[in-house]
Structures are given as C-alpha cells and as structure tokens.
Amino acid sequence: MGYKSTDIKSIVAEILEAKRDKGGIKSLYFVGCGGSLGALYPAKTFMEKESASIKSAWINSNEFVHCTPNDFGENSILVMACHKGNTPETIQAAKLGKEKGAAVIILTWLEESEIVEFGDYIVLYSFDASQDHLAGDIDYAGEKTLCALYVAVELLAQTQEGYKNYDKFYEGAGMITNIIRNARTHVKERAKIFAKARKNDSVIYTMGSGASYGAAYMESICIFMEMQWLDSSSIHTGEFFHGPFEITDANRPFVIQISEGSTRSLDERALIFLQKYAKNIEILDAKELGLSVIDVSVVDYFNHSLFNNVYPIYNHELATIRQHPLATRRYMWKVEY
Amino acid sequence: MGYKSTDIKSIVAEILEAKRDKGGIKSLYFVGCGGSLGALYPAKTFMEKESASIKSAWINSNEFVHCTPNDFGENSILVMACHKGNTPETIQAAKLGKEKGAAVIILTWLEESEIVEFGDYIVLYSFDASQDHLAGDIDYAGEKTLCALYVAVELLAQTQEGYKNYDKFYEGAGMITNIIRNARTHVKERAKIFAKARKNDSVIYTMGSGASYGAAYMESICIFMEMQWLDSSSIHTGEFFHGPFEITDANRPFVIQISEGSTRSLDERALIFLQKYAKNIEILDAKELGLSVIDVSVVDYFNHSLFNNVYPIYNHELATIRQHPLATRRYMWKVEY
Numbered sequence: 185m186g187y188k189s190t191d192i193k194s195i196v197a198e199i200l201e202a203k204r205d206k207g208g209i210k211s212l213y214f215v216g217c218g219g220s221l222g223a224l225y226p227a228k229t230f231m232e233k234e235s236a237s238i239k240s241a242w243i244n245s246n247e248f249v250h251c252t253p254n255d256f257g258e259n260s261i262l263v264m265a266c267h268k269g270n271t272p273e274t275i276q277a278a279k280l281g282k283e284k285g286a287a288v289i290i291l292t293w294l295e296e297s298e299i300v301e302f303g304d305y306i307v308l309y310s311f312d313a314s315q316d317h318l319a320g321d322i323d324y325a326g327e328k329t330l331c332a333l334y335v336a337v338e339l340l341a342q343t344q345e346g347y348k349n350y351d352k353f354y355e356g357a358g359m360i361t362n363i364i365r366n367a368r369t370h371v372k373e374r375a376k377i378f379a380k381a382r383k384n385d386s387v388i389y390t391m392g393s394g395a396s397y398g399a400a401y402m403e404s405i406c407i408f409m410e411m412q413w414l415d416s417s418s419i420h421t422g423e424f425f426h427g428p429f430e431i432t433d434a435n436r437p438f439v440i441q442i443s444e445g446s447t448r449s450l451d452e453r454a455l456i457f458l459q460k461y462a463k464n465i466e467i468l469d470a471k472e473l474g475l476s477v478i479d480v481s482v483v484d485y486f487n488h489s490l491f492n493n494v495y496p497i498y499n500h501e502l503a504t505i506r507q508h509p510l511a512t513r514r515y516m517w518k519v520e521y
Numbered sequence: 522m523g524y525k526s527t528d529i530k531s532i533v534a535e536i537l538e539a540k541r542d543k544g545g546i547k548s549l550y551f552v553g554c555g556g557s558l559g560a561l562y563p564a565k566t567f568m569e570k571e572s573a574s575i576k577s578a579w580i581n582s583n584e585f586v587h588c589t590p591n592d593f594g595e596n597s598i599l600v601m602a603c604h605k606g607n608t609p610e611t612i613q614a615a616k617l618g619k620e621k622g623a624a625v626i627i628l629t630w631l632e633e634s635e636i637v638e639f640g641d642y643i644v645l646y647s648f649d650a651s652q653d654h655l656a657g658d659i660d661y662a663g664e665k666t667l668c669a670l671y672v673a674v675e676l677l678a679q680t681q682e683g684y685k686n687y688d689k690f691y692e693g694a695g696m697i698t699n700i701i702r703n704a705r706t707h708v709k710e711r712a713k714i715f716a717k718a719r720k721n722d723s724v725i726y727t728m729g730s731g732a733s734y735g736a737a738y739m740e741s742i743c744i745f746m747e748m749q750w751l752d753s754s755s756i757h758t759g760e761f762f763h764g765p766f767e768i769t770d771a772n773r774p775f776v777i778q779i780s781e782g783s784t785r786s787l788d789e790r791a792l793i794f795l796q797k798y799a800k801n802i803e804i805l806d807a808k809e810l811g812l813s814v815i816d817v818s819v820v821d822y823f824n825h826s827l828f829n830n831v832y833p834i835y836n837h838e839l840a841t842i843r844q845h846p847l848a849t850r851r852y853m854w855k856v857e858y
Contacts, residue, residue: 218763417754426555
C-alpha cells in the first residue's frame with residue numbers, strides 16, 4: 185500500500201527517528217484547500233504561539249506548489265488535509281513533498297483514494313457523514329483539526345523544546361466530544377430562530393479570533409458562500425475596528441464566535457460594538473457552550489472544534505428554511521475549472 | 522527622543538551587533554492593525570519563502586498582545602506599522618516589545634506621535650497624503666510595505682542564511698516608483714468606466730494570491746468596507762475553487778489581481794473561470810501594468826506595491842460617482858469602541 189495508518193504519536197516518533205541523522209525536523213507545513221486548509225488553522229496558531237525553533241506556515245495547496253518555501257525538503261514535515269483524497273492541487277503538493285524528501289502526513293476521510301500513494305503516513309480522521317450533519321455521534325477528538333494539532337503537539341513534545349502543557353492538552357481532547365455533543369443540543373432551538381430570521385438575507389458575516397478564526401473562515405467560504413450562495417466574509421475581531429466595522433448597520437447580520445481563552449477580550453469588544461449598532465447578531469459563546477472545563481493553558485486550541493461542530497446545527501436549519509439544500513452546487517464537481 | 526531615524530540596512534546591522542552576545546535574532550514578528558497589518562503581508566510571505574531558520578509570523582496587534590508567542594523576547598525583532606502613531610492596540614504591542622527586550626522597529630508616517638517612545642527604531646515611510654490619492658509624486662520605494670520588506674531582506678542577507686537575490690531585489694526597488702507612476706496613468710480611463718459600472722452595487726469582491734494577497738485584503742477592508750460601506754471580502758485565488766466560487770454569477774463584481782511571478786497561474790485560472798461565469802470583472806494585470814521588467818527572482822514581492830497604488834485611482838472615481846467621499850466615516854474616530 186505504501187502507507188500505514190497508525191497513531192500520531194508513533195508517526196511523529198518514527199519521523200524523528202528516521203530524520204535523526206539527516207538534520208532532524210526543522211519545519212512543519214500545513215497545506216490544503218478551502219475547508220481542508222481552514223481545519224488546519226488551529227495547528228498553525230499552536231506553532232506560532234508555542235514553538236520557538238521549528239518553522240511553520242499555513243498555505244493553500246496551489247500556492248504551496250507554485251511558490252514553495254526554499255527550505256522545504258527532507259527536514260520538513262508536510263501535513264495536508266484532503267477530505268476525499270481527490271483534490272488535484274493537494275495531490276500535487278503531496279507529490280512535491282515526496283520528491284523533496286519531506287515526511288508527508290495526509291489527513292483524509294477515505295481510506296482508498298488517489299492521494300494516499302503520495303503520503304508516507306495516512307491518518308483517517310473521523311467525520312460526521314450524515315447528510316444533515318445532525319447525527320452527532322462521532323468521536324470529535326478524531327477530526328482533522330485535532331489530528332493536525334496532535335502532530336504539532338507531538339513534534340514539540342518529542343523534540344528539544346518540549347511542551348509543558350502536554351497532559352492538559354490531551355485531557356482537553358478527552359473532553360471535547362462530550363462538550364460538542366452538549367453544545368449541539370443546546371443551540372437547537374436558537375438555530376431555528378436564527379434560520380427564520382436570516383431566511384431572506386443575501387449576506388451574512390462571520391467573526392472570530394485566535395485559533396478559532398479558522399472556523400469563522402470555514403463557515404463563511406464553505407457554507408454561506410459555497411452551500412448557500414450568500415455574500416460573506418470572515419472578519420477577525422481584532423481587525424474589525426480597523427476597517428470592516430464601518431459596514432455595521434441595523435440590517436447586516438453577523439455570527440460572532442466568542443472564544444474561551446486568550447483572545448476572548450477581542451471578541452467581547454467586537455460584540456459590545458455590535459450590540460450597540462447592529463440588530464442581527466448570533467452569538468456562539470464558548471463559555472456558555474461548556475468549553476471552560478478545559479484547562480486555561482490549552483483551551484484556545486479547542487474553540488475551533490467546538491464552533492465548527494455547532495455551526496452544522498444552524499446550517500441545517502438555514503438550508504431547510506431557505507429551501508437550498510447544503511448539497512446544491514452550480515459549479516463544484518459540475519463544470520470544468 | 523529615545524529613538525533614531527536612520528536607514529534600514531544600518532538598523533538591522535545595529536540590532537544584530539547588539540544581540541550578538543545574547544543569542545542573536547531568532548524571530549521576526551510583523552504586527553499591526555487593518556491596513557497597517559495588510560501592508561506587512563509581502564514581508565511575511567518573503568520570510569516564509571526565503572528563510573529557513575528565522576521564525577516569522579504576521580499577527581493583528583491586539584491578538585499579539587493577548588496571545589503573545591512564547592518565544593517573543595530579546596531574540597526577536599518586532600516590526601510594526603502605525604500610520605499616525607496613535608493606534609492603541611499597536612502602542613500596547615510596542616510597549617510589550619520594550620518590556621520583553623525585543624528590538625522594536627516602528628514604521629510610521631508621523632515623526633511626532635504617541636508610539637515613537639516605544640520604538641527602538643522609527644522609520645518614517647513615504648505616503649501620498651493628497652486627499653484624492655492622485656498626486657502620485659511620492660517615492661513609492663519608501664512606502665511601509667517596502668520598508669518592512671527591507672527589514673526582512675537585510676535580516677536574511679546579514680545573517681548566516683544570506684539572500685542570494687539581494688542585488689536583484691534592490692534593483693527592483695529602484696524601478697518600482699516609475700512603474701507605479703506609469704500604471705496609475707494607464708488605468709485612469711478604465712477606472713472611470715469601472716466606477717460608472719459599479720455605481721449602484723452593494724458588494725464588490727477583491728481577489729489575489731501570493732505576496733500581493735495583502736493588497737486585495739487592504740482594498741476590501743479599508744476601501745470597500747470602511748470608506749464605501751460596501752459588502753466585500755478578499756478571496757485568495759487558490760481558495761476560490763474550494764468554496765467562494767459558488768457565489769459567482771452575472772451580477773456580482775470582482776476586482777482580480779493578476780500577479781507577475783510564481784503565483785500568476787493561480788490568478789489566471791480564477792480569471793478564466795470568471796470570464797466564463799461572471800460579467801463584472803475588473804482586471805489588474807501586473808504584466809500589462811509594467812511589472813515584468815523586475816527580475817523574476819524577486820518580482821513576486823513588488824506586486825503588492827503596484828496594486829496597492831493603482832487602486833487609489835479607482836477609489837477616487839468610485840467615491841466621486843457614488844458621492845460617498847473616501848473620508849466619510851460613521852464610527853471610526855467618531856464613537857467609542
């Protein structure tokens with residue numbers, strides 16, 4: 185098969201062992217397209233915050249192929265997400281990784297796909313495949329976002345730098361599935377109210393910060409734009425006051441993520457403004473949704489998984505009331521591009 | 522004064538000398554808010570592509586203050602842009618830099634401002650302050666975007682890694698002012714046609730890739746959203762096909778940057794799609810606008826400056842025909858936030 189599916193701690197150990205006499209691992213690249221790129225965002229912020237010496241970047245697959253970092257090679261780990269294993273740009277990036285001698289870890293949902301032959305390690309992540317995204321009985325700790333984080337956590341922990349919050353991190357991972365399940369139940373009624381109120385809108389903004397900005401990005405591009413054909417943008421709550429906030433009025437709707445952890449005050453500041461000048465605000469508050477039981481030293485990195493799995497409850501209601509099923513496409517997989 | 526204004530090559534040399542016995546420089550952080558953050562984007566991509574060993578990140582000021590990278594300290598350079606030197610979040614970040622012993626370089630337009638006391642080095646950049654952004658007689662090589670790039674270029678060149686395209690880079694910098702002046706003249710008539718066509722629109726998207734994505738971001742948040750109150754988002758041309766392109770129709774307008782250099786094929790692919798399914802497309806093509814005289818090894822990094830200085834011609838016409846002056850604000854500097 186040319187690949188093995190095993191757990192991420194062992195994968196990282198095996199890579200470090202194999203690279204020991206070749207200069208070790210000096211860089212970690214997170215590469216993907218659209219939602220698969222967005223899902224890697226928390227791992228990017230983890231490296232920026234926690235690692236002093238390992239270079240890291242978060243890059244769209246096609247950009248990575250055409251504008252490859254000079255140092256990318258046998259001292260690099262390439263982590264890619266590719267849902268069905270058939271995204272051409274991501275396959276190209278994986279091939280490039282092979283050619284350059286990088287250790288290529290592919291996070292995918294399908295065991296049998298085109299991309300797997302170009303990965304040194306294939307990690308099959310968990311995913312809620314139910315059409316309405318409402319089943320909610322999956323292991324959320326096994327999703328791609330957390331798999332990418334595990335690579336970062338393990339790399340740091342198993343190298344010279346170390347990661348002092350290692351145990352707390354896995355404690356958090358052990359709690360996330362229950363938190364998400366409860367949160368999804370918790371928002372069920374308000375999701376219906378949201379959908380009814382937003383039924384005739386043509387634009388919806390998402391907002392967020394820190395490690396969970398990726399969830400705001402994914403909701404904006406994959407759901408509102410792709411699956412509902414709504415105008416949208418994901419606004420960073422720290423950037424809001426330096427341009428975007430001038431569009432705020434009584435009509436424009438915002439979905440704002442209030443993270444738990446270090447960037448919460450950025451989100452709260454944006455919310456206070458919205459509550460003064462906007463009328464249509466949907467608040468996803470990680471504290472209210474139960475995330476605070478995770479230790480403060482690591483909670484930042486779990487916001488994304490929480491928000492990303494609460495959104496489907498809203499999406500289901502919105503698609504239903506708008507009579508625009510989430511699976512509807514006019515271009516994707518239908519025309520040449 | 523507590524700061525000196527000198528040239529960037531000397532600044533970097535002085536920092537490296539001062540840090541020689543303290544472990545040297547290991548990280549370079551680009552920090553700012555809104556347009557001042559967007560302007561630092563090319564320097565971020567430069568570090569990602571060209572540097573193997575110096576850690577770099579591009580972070581909103583308020584996020585940087587609340588979620589500071591663990592390694593940030595005396596082995597770091599902090600480069601910040603702050604136009605009038607009075608952005609509270611950026612001042613906080615500068616203070617933090619001082620406290621932590623980082624070398625703080627502040628790029629600003631005003632010599633006398635609140636922030637300068639927190640900078641070890643103050644770089645006064647050039648800026649076209651004419652209300653209508655049409656004077657165009659400034660030294661574009663002295664703008665903040667290029668000043669940030671000079672820091673990155675010098676840091677690489679003066680440390681172990683070296684930068685083999687150093688001479689080509691400065692050759693390009695020597696050409697950019699004339700290129701931009703010609704390009705601004707070149708788009709004058711089409712900017713009027715664009716403005717007339719877009720007069721009654723409520724949404725305009727910008728698109729771009731690579732080092733010039735920052736210019737698309739700035740145009741979207743600082744002009745269309747902030748100064749024209751239009752719905753907008755900056756779409757990465759490599760991400761376009763993984764979600765956003767589903768909003769494409771005959772009505773929605775796009776301004777697309779076709780970069781010269783390594784990511785050009787991403788932009789061209791998006792353009793081909795737009796030309797098939799959209800009707801309102803404004804193309805800013807760096808090749809047509811004269812950027813190709815800059816050497817291919819460094820041309821990527823000059824796209825942003827070109828696009829960012831061609832946009833004002835369009836902005837002026839759009840603001841005029843919409844009778845919505847660019848200086849109009851409803852919240853910024855007017856209400857508490």
